[in-house]
Amino acid sequence: MPKSLPRIVLAFVVTLGLVLLGGGPASAATASSPGPGIDVSWPQCGTTLPKQPAFAIVGVNHGLANNTNPCLASQLAWAKTAKAPATTAQPRVALYVNTANPGRQGSWWPTSNTYNGVKVTNPYGSCAAGTFKACSYMYGWAKASDDAKRRGVSNPQSYLWWLDVEAENTWQTDKAANVAVLEGMTAYFKRIGARVGLYSTGYQWGQIAGTVKSTSPLAGLPSWLAGAGSAAKAKANCTLPGLTPGSRVSMTQYISGGLDYNYSCG
Template sequence: MPTSLFKKLASLAVTLGLVLLGAGPAAAAPPRASEPVGIDVSWPQCGKTLPKQPAFAVVGVNNGLANTTNPCLAAQLAWAGTAKTPAATSQPRVSLYVNTANPGLKGSWWPTSNTYKGIRVANPYGNCALRVFKACSYMYGFAKAYDDAAIRGVSNPASYLWWLDVETENSWQGDKSANAAVLEGMTVYFKGIGARVGIYSTSMQWGQVAGSVPATSPLAGLPSWLAGASSLTGAKAFCSNSGLTPRSRVAMTQYISGGLDYNFSCR
């Protein structure tokens, strides 16, 4: 999730003595009230008092793993409702993010067919029933997206922008194309219900998990939400970076300040 990603990046910067993604290691000052920045929250913020009326809000649906539910989802969605009108930025007033992974056969559940919850899925990678791993990876992603939309407690899931949180600390395979297939399955499900989809990651982690995807992939052209900045100034600079997939634009960037994740809308 976004919060854990920052902890991981910060730890690497301290251990290696490096400057994270070109930004200084010093903590950023809290954003000025005039800055139209959003905040993202999830299970690490359960029970914490959150600032009212961010410019926009992003709420994590899972509890750190792709097959879990954030225990504070309802309360945090209610908090997100205090966000200001969307006129201040190009971001939705409230959007969601979900954990992603490809645990393969080591997961607590792994698909065995191209059908989930009675839905017969047109699988571009073949028949999962024949144990075609890439086909089953696609089905795994489709199934986790279905669960996120249908059983986690999200009302009107089609109305949201869903960000796919891609981090190396989650379970992934050495086969990058199979990992991308998971994300494609999620994307196809969310778009199939009429929702919008984006990708959250860093260029480094995206490269390690999914690598380069073809221009024909459902992931191509999805908006990118880039993590790793250590200040609002750095987050603004990230807006000029390349997107994570072909034809992707950087729509939002993230930085940490005062123990919270803040987000800058690039457009």
């Protein structure tokens, strides 16, 4: 598992004409949508959060792909107080999940194409035969299934699920196998009718997944880009290519004052 924890901490969404109220950004997803959007997870457990954000993104895991945010229930309840103005480009409540490919060194690794009684159609062949990419695909499928069924999320099909792809988690040097994990997760979420997006930086994505084929299920998924050093740079990053072929950048992130801020690319 990761040697350190992912860096998504707390995100406020800013707009054109950033205005500061009480030391924080006052605008949200688009230039015309009032109020901040915020993302939270286990680091904010016990923290008093701003009331009625424009929208909210909640982390499902406790930093690793195989565990649960201990404050998920209370943070989801808070997130559902979001005002969700009609002009925002983001859903009122979205979720993000940690991803990884620990391989056979993980605390659990699949041995077949069946998980929880479901036989999965695997584009990489048989995990039972030891095909590493096939087992990687099944690992991703299983983690997504756990996120949807075992973490306490009601109506998982109703959410946009962001796959948090960061180098702090454990990954293989085999980029194709790492892609297979993300494809397995995507396939599961789409199977239940949910939407999927990808969170990373261009550099980390390149190190973990590399170039993804246009035929991959990851192609065309919305991208949420981290790595900007200022609000202006975050806005400019909306014009960058998405992480996969056919992807558009939906949100960009920058860090200021120890917090992660996000700009919604309208």
